[in-house]
């Protein structure tokens with residue numbers, strides 16, 4: 001057995017056969033062959049007992065618009081969560097209760113938030129969250145991974161043939177935002193499926209398998225970037241910034257709700273949770289761990305905290321990938337040009353995805369935020385301008401309350417530092 005530079009072991013070909021049992025596989029992580037982290041065929045309906053929830057959840061945009069959502073939720077009966085049994089029932093319940101909670105808290109904007117979530121919502125929401133191991137707030141696992149249906153079940157997985165199960169205010173842009181994010185997840189499926197190929201290749205010293213796996217991963221990451229480009233086709237930045245964004249915000253490090261939110265009937269002290277973000281998607285976390293991207297401590301602590309907002313088995317997968325022998329050290333030790341190139345190709349594709357994402361965040365947050373500030377400074381009569389209705393408290397801040405752009409740029413730069421020494425020099429030289 002050979003030792004990797006970090007002290008972990010690679011298997012020589014003679015010991016490969018004995019290790020088949022120990023092969024890394026995605027079987028026990030709730031990851032689907034076809035859809036990766038996406039929940040396959042989410043349920044559209046709960047048992048009839050839960051009709052009072054669904055009656056409201058399916059009408060959130062219109063009830064929020066007419067300012068009736070809070071009063072409808074206040075009148076909702078307290079239902080037992082005991083009749084929810086299957087995983088998919090729990091996921092739909094979590095999605096519906098999450099969307100209702102976000103609507104309830106943010107219906108009147110940042111100036112008139114609530115301190116208490118009523119027990120008819122808070123108690124079952126807490127119970128369902130506990131059973132799923134998810135926080136009692138909207139997550140990427142709800143709004144994206146478990147919130148889709150194909151209109152024609154035999155038709156393609158594309159924008160035309162997809163619809164949301166539950167939505168938030170924002171009309172077509174809300175639909176576009178969640179479904180484009182779903183398509184980004186879908187584009188990442190070949191990458192997820194090939195993580196075991198790479199890990200097992202490293203373990204067995206099979207450089208061909210490692211190269212093959214990395215090649216597919218790099219293509220899949222490129223496809224994710226292409227899917228992300230659909231955001232500008234399907235989402236209007238002023239609708240995203242002026243209407244939708246507040247509904248995704250949480251009550252942790254949020255100046256409009258400094259104490260957090262009391263979940264009535266659960267506990268008397270307020271609790272703080274971060275809002276929904278694709279930083280909770282498991283994909284990039286897996287790639288970072290596989291490729292050995294080392295984040296700077298502050299960014300790392302935010303990203304690791306985001307893992308608490310993922311389904312527990314997805315979080316476990318990320319952690320288990322991090323425990324494998326280092327791929328980067330393996331590649332360096334082999335010192336084969338083709339392997340070096342394909343490893344760097346993966347890192348470059350991840351870098352390109354992060355760079356494009358920064359571009360998206362600039363278009364959807366930084367530019368509208370600057371415009372909103374400008375309107376305020378000019379004391380503009382803002383009634384007609386959607387973006388000036390956006391919450392000022394969120395202007396510069398992301399989910400974790402940090403300055404968004406510097407966080408994203410640090411994360412991108414740490415990705416660049418993962419390139420193998422020679423390639424890293426070239427890229428730094430050109431950037």
Ligand code: HEM
Nearest residue numbers: 181184231277278279281284354361364398399400404411
């Ligand atoms: C209009 C579209 C989008 C906007 C405005 C946006 C905004 C943001 C913001 C503000 C952050 C900083 C952390 C936070 O506040 O939560 C962030 C992080 C992140 N976003 Fe997005 N995002 C968008 C779409 C997406 C999509 C479709 C994905 C892909 C799944 C994605 C993946 C990530 C990841 C992985 C992070 C963590 C930082 C990193 O690992 O590079 N985002 N995003």
